[in-house]
Each structure stands twice: as C-alpha cells, then as structure tokens.
Amino acid sequence: MNFALILFLLLVATGVLWAFDRFHARKQRAAGAPAPWWVEYGASFFPVILIVFGLRSFIVEPFKIPSGSMIPTLLVGDFILVNKFTYGIRLPVINKKVIDINDPERGDVMVFRYPADPSMDYIKRVVGLPGDKVEYINKRLSINGEAVQTDEAGSYLHPDRLYYSPQYVEKLGTIEHNVLLEREAPAYVPQVLNYPNRDNCTYTSSGVSCTVPQGHYFVMGDNRDASSDSRVWGFVPDENIVGRAFFIWFNFNDMKRIGRFH
Template identity: 85%
Template sequence: MNFALILFLLLVATGVLWLFDRFHARKLRPAGAPAPWWVEYGASFFPVILVVFGLRSFVVEPFKIPSGSMIPTLLVGDFILVNKWNYGIRLPVINKKIIDIGAPQRGDVMVFRYPADPSLDYIKRVVGLPGDRVEYLNKRLRINGETVPLESAGSYLHPDRLYYSPQYTEKLGEREHAVLIERDAPAFVPQVMNFPQRGNCTYTSAGVNCTVPEGHYFVMGDNRDASSDSRVWGFVPEDNIVGRAFFIWFNFSDMKRIGGFY
C-alpha cells in the first residue's frame, strides 16, 4: 500500500472541498445556513491532512520494524522515526530529490525502497558508499582493503526465542554498533538474486566482494546471518532512499526501548 499516495489524494480531495466552500459555496448559502455535511467534513479535515502530509513528507515519517534483520539494534515491533530531510528534500510520492542537503554515511541506519519491489520499505545499515570496495569474507568486513574493527561483546539473549547469539561491537567510521554473527552459520551467500550491476560482485565459498557503483549504496543488517541485504539482492540506488532512522518512539512489549540509536 502506497500510504504517501493515499494521503496525497486525500489532501487534494479535501483541499478542493475547502476551496469550493471558501470561495464559492458559502457565498451562495443564506446567512446562518449550515454547509452540507460533505462540504463541512471535507473542509474541516483539510488543515489536519495538510499538516500530517507536510510533516510526513518533509520532516519525519513513522516506520515499524517488521523483521529481526537489525537485531540487536532494532527489534521486531519497534516503532521508529525516520528523518526525511537529512539526505535532502524530496518531492512526496515520486521521491525526487529537489534540494541536496547531505548523503548517507557509513554506519547510518537507513530506510529505503526495496530495489526488487519499490512498493516495500526496508531498513538496513549503510556499509559501503559509492565507489567503495566492500568485502565480507569469512564473516569479517573489509572496506577499501581495511578490516573494520570488531570486538567480542559477550552473548545476546533473544527475548522471543530464548537462545544466545555471539555479539560483537563493530566500528564503521566514528560510530560503534552491535552486530550478531553466528559461528556455525555458513560464510557463503545463499540464494543470490540476479540484480542490476551484479557483475560488480564476486561470490565465493568465503563470502562476497563488491565494488559499489556510483549513485548506489551497499547495506547490511546488524543480524548478519539472518538478514537479506545487499549481499543477496544488490545495491540501493540513490533514488530509492527514504531517510535516516534515528529514534525508537514506542514498543508495546518494552517501554524501556524508547530512545535514540545509531
């Protein structure tokens, strides 16, 4: 469901009713006569929808975490906020950038339209920038030939399944974040899709080696062995970017999760 399109159509419909009532219909009504219910409701909803549409399109957009690919940073059921202007101002519905403010950085948690099906929104961590050479071999991440720092951080207890995963602290740029890497899971990438610019990647039994095309990004989930990401379906085009996720504003199961994250 394209909620932005639905909201836009509601905005247009209620806006037309508001304009019709403001500049035409009320002049024809007898003094003190009420407006027809369809005009009154449409005109009264217009300011509310206008504010919601403006905030959601240009400031922040809510998003619910649907899967466990970003555990332990984000859990299934987290409600988060996505900064819509951090990477530039985009026209709503068509997602066309009109004002360039900034670009994704390594370590950002980014929401984007899934390249294989743009009607779906995905969330992953930015690992590779345009022009980067990204290697994930034998479960160690290297960018442009340099190994990304990784330190053991004990074990992570999955609250829903009651089992432990090895947890590590990874540093991308100046940012540290937690990742889960299963020791017994295979290093190779299974079920690779035939994505655009697949020739930029080399797959072996040890993992994958990719050169990120210009205008694209390489993303991965923090739950490394339970994430379908750029290793599987390829690079994220600049035009698919929605915004930078930055805040958990609610979780029905755990109110203590409310707060910011990286």
C-alpha cells in the same frame, strides 16, 4: 499499500472541497445557512491532513520494524522515527530529490525502498558508499582493503527465542554498533538474486566482494546471518532512499526501549 499516495489523494480531495466552500459555496448560501455535510467535513479535515502530509513528507515519518534483521540494534515491534530531510528534500509520492543536503554515511541506519519491489520499505545499515570496495569474506568485513574494527562483546540473549548469539562491537566511520554472528552459519551467500550491476560483485564459497556503483549504496543488517541485504539483492540506488532512522518512540513489549537513538 502506498500510504503516501493515499494521503496525497485525501489532501487533494479535501483541498478541493475547502477551496470550493471558501471561494464559491459560502458566497451562494443564505446568511446563517449551514454548509452541506460533505462540504463541511471535507473542508474541516483539510488543515489536519495538510499538516500530517507536510510532516510525514518532509520532516519525520514513523515506521514499525517487521523483522529481526537489525537485531540487536532494532527489535521486532520497535516503532521508529525516520528523519526525512537528512539526505535531502524529496518530492512526496515520486520520491524525487529536489534539494541536496547530506549524503548517507557509513554506519547510518537507513530506510529505503526495496530495489526489487519499491512498494516495500526496508531498513539496514549503510556499509559501502559509492566507489567503495566492500568485502565480506569468512564473516569479516573490510572496506577498500582495510578490515573494519570488530571486537568481541559477549553473547546476546534473544528475548523471544531464549537462545544466545555471539555479539561483536563494530565501528563503521565514527559509529559504533553491535552485530550478531552465528558460528555455525555458512560464510557463503545463498540464493543470490540477478540484480542490476550484478557484475560488480564476485561470489565465492567464503563470501562476497563488491565494488559499489556511483549513486548507489551497499547495506547490511546487524543480524548478519539472518538478514537479506545487499549481499543477496544488490545495491540501493540514491532515488530509493527514504531517510535516516534515529529514534525509537514506542515498543508494546518493552517500554524501556522508548527514547533510544541510533
């Protein structure tokens, strides 16, 4: 469901009713006569929908985490806020950038439209920038020939399944975050899709090596062995970017997560 499109259509419909009442119908009614219910309700909803549409389109948008691909950073059921203007101002519905502000940086947690199906929103961490050579060989990440700093950080207990995963602290740019790696999971990438710029990547039994095309980004989940990401379906084009995730505002299962930043 394209909620932005639905909200836009509601905005147009209520806006037309508001304008019709304000500039025409009100002048035709007798003094003190009530407006028809459909005009009254439509016109009264217009300011509310206008504010919601403006905030959601240009300032901040809420999302719910549906999968465990970003564990331990984000858990299933986290409700997060996404900054819509960090990476530039985009026209709503068509998502076309009209004002450049910042580019995504390594380590950012980014929401974007899934390249294989733009009707779906995905969330991953930015690993490779345009022009970068990203290698993930034997579960070790390197960028432009330099190994990414990774240190052991004990074990992570999955609260829903009650098992442990090896946990590491990884540093991308200036951002430190935790990632999970399963020792028994294979190093190779299974079920690779035939995506655009597929020839920019080389797959072997030990992993994948990719050169990121201009105007695109290479993203990965923090739960490395349970994430379908750029290793599987390719690069994220700039026009698919929605915004940067920065705040957990609710979680029904764990209130302590409220207020955390990323």
